[in-house]
Amino acid sequence: MRTLKLMLATLMVVALRVSYLDAQASKTAPGSLHADAQRIRAHVKFLSSDLLEGRGTGQRGGDIAAEYLATQFALYGLKPAGDQGTYFQQVPMMEVKTLAETSFNFVANNVETMTLRNLEDFVTSNESQTETAYIDAPIVFVGYGISAPEYNWDDYKGTDLKDKVALLFVNEPASDDPKFFKGKALTYYGRWSYKFEETARRGAVATLIIHRTDLASYGWEVVRNSWGKARSFLKRDGTPKLQAASWIQLDAAKKLTAMAGLDLDKLFEQAQSKDFKPVELSVRLQAHIASQLRPFVSRNVLAVLPAGRTSQEALLYTAHYDHLGLDPDMKGHNIYNGAVDNATGCGVLLEVARLWSEAPSAPPRMILFAGVTAEEQGLLGSEYLGKHSPVPPGRISLDLNYDALAPIGDPEEMEVSGAERTTFFPAVKEKAKSFGLAIQPDAHPEAGYYYRSDHFSLARVGIPSFSISEGLKFKGRDEAWGEAQHRDYLEHRYHQPSDQYVPGMDFTGDAKLATFGYELGVEAVSQPKLIGWLPGDEFEAVRQKSQPLSPTIRKPPKRNAKPPRP
Numbered sequence: 001m002r003t004l005k006l007m008l009a010t011l012m013v014v015a016l017r018v019s020y021l022d023a024q025a026s027k028t029a030p031g032s033l034h035a036d037a038q039r040i041r042a043h044v045k046f047l048s049s050d051l052l053e054g055r056g057t058g059q060r061g062g063d064i065a066a067e068y069l070a071t072q073f074a075l076y077g078l079k080p081a082g083d084q085g086t087y088f089q090q091v092p093m094m095e096v097k098t099l100a101e102t103s104f105n106f107v108a109n110n111v112e113t114m115t116l117r118n119l120e121d122f123v124t125s126n127e128s129q130t131e132t133a134y135i136d137a138p139i140v141f142v143g144y145g146i147s148a149p150e151y152n153w154d155d156y157k158g159t160d161l162k163d164k165v166a167l168l169f170v171n172e173p174a175s176d177d178p179k180f181f182k183g184k185a186l187t188y189y190g191r192w193s194y195k196f197e198e199t200a201r202r203g204a205v206a207t208l209i210i211h212r213t214d215l216a217s218y219g220w221e222v223v224r225n226s227w228g229k230a231r232s233f234l235k236r237d238g239t240p241k242l243q244a245a246s247w248i249q250l251d252a253a254k255k256l257t258a259m260a261g262l263d264l265d266k267l268f269e270q271a272q273s274k275d276f277k278p279v280e281l282s283v284r285l286q287a288h289i290a291s292q293l294r295p296f297v298s299r300n301v302l303a304v305l306p307a308g309r310t311s312q313e314a315l316l317y318t319a320h321y322d323h324l325g326l327d328p329d330m331k332g333h334n335i336y337n338g339a340v341d342n343a344t345g346c347g348v349l350l351e352v353a354r355l356w357s358e359a360p361s362a363p364p365r366m367i368l369f370a371g372v373t374a375e376e377q378g379l380l381g382s383e384y385l386g387k388h389s390p391v392p393p394g395r396i397s398l399d400l401n402y403d404a405l406a407p408i409g410d411p412e413e414m415e416v417s418g419a420e421r422t423t424f425f426p427a428v429k430e431k432a433k434s435f436g437l438a439i440q441p442d443a444h445p446e447a448g449y450y451y452r453s454d455h456f457s458l459a460r461v462g463i464p465s466f467s468i469s470e471g472l473k474f475k476g477r478d479e480a481w482g483e484a485q486h487r488d489y490l491e492h493r494y495h496q497p498s499d500q501y502v503p504g505m506d507f508t509g510d511a512k513l514a515t516f517g518y519e520l521g522v523e524a525v526s527q528p529k530l531i532g533w534l535p536g537d538e539f540e541a542v543r544q545k546s547q548p549l550s551p552t553i554r555k556p557p558k559r560n561a562k563p564p565r566p
């Protein structure tokens with residue numbers, strides 16, 4: 001009798017310990033719930049077909065892609081999570097094309113005026129979204145234009161930029177010390193988008209980024225190509241914006257400082273020091289910026305798998321569906337099909353969504369799926385999602401993003417750059433191991449890739465976020481082969497009309513990483529606490545701000561509490 005009682009008690013305890021994770025385990029064991037490479041192939045083949053016209057933001061093909069994602073979500077039985085009970089979140093946008101009559105002049109007393117050549121010496125975009133802007137304002141050299149209290153660095157030293165023009169260098173102070181601007185890795189402070197945002201916040205009307213190939217890591221033609229055409233922006237909200245967000249050629253900048261009797265190389269040297277103070281030049285920028293504006297609406301596609309019990313918290317998966325569209329001025333094949341970038345990510349996102357919809361029981365937190373727009377325009381759809389998330393960022397535990405997964409075989413390595421900065425990294429490592437995937441560190445931290453994909457938009461509002469992709473080592477091949485494939489893609493297909501679907505593509509790895517993302521999501525959603533950034537991380541402060549002291553967040557939710565051990 002006593003034995004029976006003991007047995008029963010033990011059984012009950014064991015039953016209690018069958019948590020959500022355990023319940024999922026039977027289904028997540030190899031061979032039960034796994035993504036299907038052929039389904040991913042079908043999605044990629046459709047989304048990158050000529051009929052989709054390159055899925056341009058604000059173009060018909062992009063809208064069809066959004067409808068396709070929404071339809072698939074609906075077929076899986078996922079609920080709409082967009083505006084007014086739909087799968088769509090309207091993203092109001094503005095296309096801005098800088099017209100040829102735009103002019104920049106540097107003017108100083110007793111010195112000949114210098115007229116810059118549009119596209120040759122400068123590029124500019126009116127982020128404040130007006131058809132005309134006239135600027136006549138003094139120029140202030142502000143070094144790197146960085147204000148980073150955590151590194152005890154402030155280039156402004158209280159200088160007022162209101163109605164002035166900021167002149168600055170791209171990139172950030174060089175460092176080998178991981179505690180100072182993350183050593184060799186590029187932080188967000190080094191990116192051009194930060195420079196425009198920070199100077200606009202400080203009231204500047206225009207900002208001139210000095211282009212130096214070594215600091216930018218790309219040549220002037222890259223700047224010229226991407227800024228020479230129409231650019232899209234989120235429609236203006238209250239955020240301060242520049243009337244002239246500009247780059248200028250190094251030689252033009254040298255002439256500009258010479259007009260003020262200063263030496264640009266010496267100014268650059270000064271900018272390396274913490275003690276640097278802004279230098280107001282005796283030169284004004286007189287500019288006329290003429291722009292053609294086209295307002296339009298694009299859409300994020302949002303679906304949700306509700307939680308089993310009422311939960312205000314969520315896990316998020318993202319992938320951008322937009323690409324570069326169709327170029328009517330191009331001869332021959334003029335469709336940017338975007339098979340790898342990012343029909344593959346969409347195919348994987350859909351497979352992850354399908355797996356979740358087939359999971360044996362409802363998750364303890366909501367699962368959100370977002371196909372985002374306008375990534376190629378500067379992470380705009382995801383930025384809008386971060387600012388207008390259906391679940392507040394402070395209650396989203398994690399964002400897992402998929403962007404351009406090479407369909408070239410079965411990977412033995414993966415990249416999850418950014419995961420090491422979160423409290424979730426031990427779980428990520430364990431899961432990777434169980435998939436036979438070695439985690440490969442970011443091969444080019446100095447390029448700042450972390451800040452160049454949609455997960456960054458979510459990190460900026462505090463959500464621990466990273467992308468999942470394959471590394472260089474594939475089954476039956478060596479790393480050199482993987483590296484060669486990668487280089488071949490970058491040179492011959494990346495952002496070119498040749499990024500097309502071909503039957504020889506092998507989606508084994510894409511499927512593997514979809515299954516990985518699903519299983520990792522099961523882990524994430526089962527954590528007692530929401531995931532956070534490690535102490536000292538650049539996103540930790542905004543995460544804490546987004547999570548006002550609330551028992552549901554600070555304390556582990558009861559439903560996930562582990563019963564006492566027998």
Ligand SMILES: [Zn+2]
Pocket residue numbers: 341376495
């Ligand atoms: Zn791209």
